[in-house]
Amino acid sequence: MYRKNAWDQLKADDREKLEKFAADYRAFLDNGKTERECVKGAVKEAEEHGFVSLDTVIKEGRTLKSGDKVYCAWMKKSFMAFVIGEKPLDSGMNILGAHIDSPRIDVKQNPLYEDEEIGYLDTHYYGGIKKYQWVALPLALHGVVVKKDGSTVEVAIGEKSEDPVFYISDLLIHLAQDQMRKTASEVIEGETLNLIIGSEPAKAEEEGKEKDRVKKALLAILKENYGMEEEDFLSAELEVVPAGASREVGFDRSLIAGYGHDDRVCAYPSLRAVEDFEGVPERTLCAILTDKEEIGSVGATGMNSHFFENVVSELCYAVGLKEEIAVRRTLRNSSMLSSDVSAGFDPNFASVFEKKNAALVGHGVCFNKFTGSRGKSGSNDANPEFVAEVRRIMDDNGVDFQTAELGKVDVGGGGTIAYMCAKYGMNVIDAGIAVLSMHAPWELVSKADLWEAYKCYLAFLKDAGKA
Ligand code: MN
Numbered sequence: 349m350y351r352k353n354a355w356d357q358l359k360a361d362d363r364e365k366l367e368k369f370a371a372d373y374r375a376f377l378d379n380g381k382t383e384r385e386c387v388k389g390a391v392k393e394a395e396e397h398g399f400v401s402l403d404t405v406i407k408e409g410r411t412l413k414s415g416d417k418v419y420c421a422w423m424k425k426s427f428m429a430f431v432i433g434e435k436p437l438d439s440g441m442n443i444l445g446a447h448i449d450s451p452r453i454d455v456k457q458n459p460l461y462e463d464e465e466i467g468y469l470d471t472h473y474y475g476g477i478k479k480y481q482w483v484a485l486p487l488a489l490h491g492v493v494v495k496k497d498g499s500t501v502e503v504a505i506g507e508k509s510e511d512p513v514f515y516i517s518d519l520l521i522h523l524a525q526d527q528m529r530k531t532a533s534e535v536i537e538g539e540t541l542n543l544i545i546g547s548e549p550a551k552a553e554e555e556g557k558e559k560d561r562v563k564k565a566l567l568a569i570l571k572e573n574y575g576m577e578e579e580d581f582l583s584a585e586l587e588v589v590p591a592g593a594s595r596e597v598g599f600d601r602s603l604i605a606g607y608g609h610d611d612r613v614c615a616y617p618s619l620r621a622v623e624d625f626e627g628v629p630e631r632t633l634c635a636i637l638t639d640k641e642e643i644g645s646v647g648a649t650g651m652n653s654h655f656f657e658n659v660v661s662e663l664c665y666a667v668g669l670k671e672e673i674a675v676r677r678t679l680r681n682s683s684m685l686s687s688d689v690s691a692g693f694d695p696n697f698a699s700v701f702e703k704k705n706a707a708l709v710g711h712g713v714c715f716n717k718f719t720g721s722r723g724k725s726g727s728n729d730a731n732p733e734f735v736a737e738v739r740r741i742m743d744d745n746g747v748d749f750q751t752a753e754l755g756k757v758d759v760g761g762g763g764t765i766a767y768m769c770a771k772y773g774m775n776v777i778d779a780g781i782a783v784l785s786m787h788a789p790w791e792l793v794s795k796a797d798l799w800e801a802y803k804c805y806l807a808f809l810k811d812a813g814k815a
């Protein structure tokens with residue numbers, strides 16, 4: 349089958365909109381390097397677009413009616429936005445879901461030490477990373493320190509040009525003959541990911557007698573800048589991420605290199621599509637930006653939690669559907685695009701892909717009927733009736749799309765949040781954007797694909813569930 353290049357299809361008057369959207373996305377990406385920062389950005393955007401907190405609706409016992417816009421920031425790490433439709437809520441919603449956590453390196457709970465008068469933070473990586481990619485590059489530190497009194501200190505160091513950055517060292521090539529023979533998974537081991545955070549010792553009170561003076565000096569800086577003691581690391585959530593902003597790539601600036609495209613490149617256009625939807629929708633619209641996808645969607649902020657169901661239940665109550673059955677019907681009758689990045693076909697590594705069924709960069713939004721690995725194991729396999737509906741919506745709205753699966757059969761695979769929503773009996777299909785160097789510190793996407801994803805989400809919100 350011939351597959352169109354999305355740049356060829358771009359309408360002349362859409363060029364400016366595409367560039368504006370790409371700039372907006374890059375701002376979201378650069379300000380949202382952790383799930384918490386993304387939620388903060390989403391709340392700000394939603395409030396600017398007239399969305400009201402669901403907490404306020406519940407507290408004031410408000411009744412929601414069609415056209416009302418509400419959001420919910422779940423434990424500050426997952427986010428949902430809704431626009432109430434004209435049809436009854438229990439006739440189903442049109443849902444866009446994506447995740448806002450990204451692979452990274454987390455700081456351990458007891459992390460601070462010094463070795464040969466270099467100060468370090470010990471770490472434990474989060475999600476699937478090639479550890480050797482995360483050494484010898486500038487790193488930033490983001491997160492929160494929650495103190496015993498409940499107060500929270502926010503940390504974001506390494507993004508402004510005047511900020512310091514942090515660093516994990518690699519072995520010099522001159523002494524690396526043994527290292528170079530190791531397999532890539534062992535070249536840098538997890539316990540070697542130690543973050544250098546300083547080296548100037550505190551003045552010795554008695555020369556040659558005092559130990560750990562670098563650690564002492566670092567603790568003094570932490571105390572002064574953040575009011576924190578060493579014990580406060582116990583209740584901190586600090587994430588080490590690549591330092592610096594996303595960049596345009598290529599002479600033609602057609603691509604974007606950035607940290608955390610997986611999966612903010614789907615999360616941002618999903619959120620924007622719900623915010624930008626014009627008029628009152630027929631069906632209720634929903635965007636879910638969830639946490640913990642990279643480690644199996646576990647925990648109270650992951651999609652396996654009942655937080656979404658609980659929030660839908662509150663929503664049903666607020667529109668006057670007060671029986672439990674309404675929650676079941678709302679979920680069962682919903683349609684969903686579960687969006688996550690796809691493995692972009694990489695000509696440098698062509699042998700792991702089956703080209704007819706690979707996601708091509710610059711060829712539009714990508715649908716995966718199924719994900720999973722080795723015999724579709726663990727996959728949500730979308731119903732052909734629903735795939736046909738989605739095809740029709742894309743064609744009716746002039747959206748460029750392609751279909752793909754993750755690599756060759758038997759080579760590997762992956763999963764998304766699709767099957768967790770499918771368990772309610774709703775129609776779900778995986779959608780997303782082709783990414784090169786997925787899970788690397790800097791990933792690569794096409795602006796054309798970002799634009800088509802946004803168009804796809806708007807079309808799906810407008811037309812899904814009509815039949
Ligand atoms: Mn993902």
Ligand code: MN
Nearest residue numbers: 451610642787
């Ligand atoms: Mn991922």
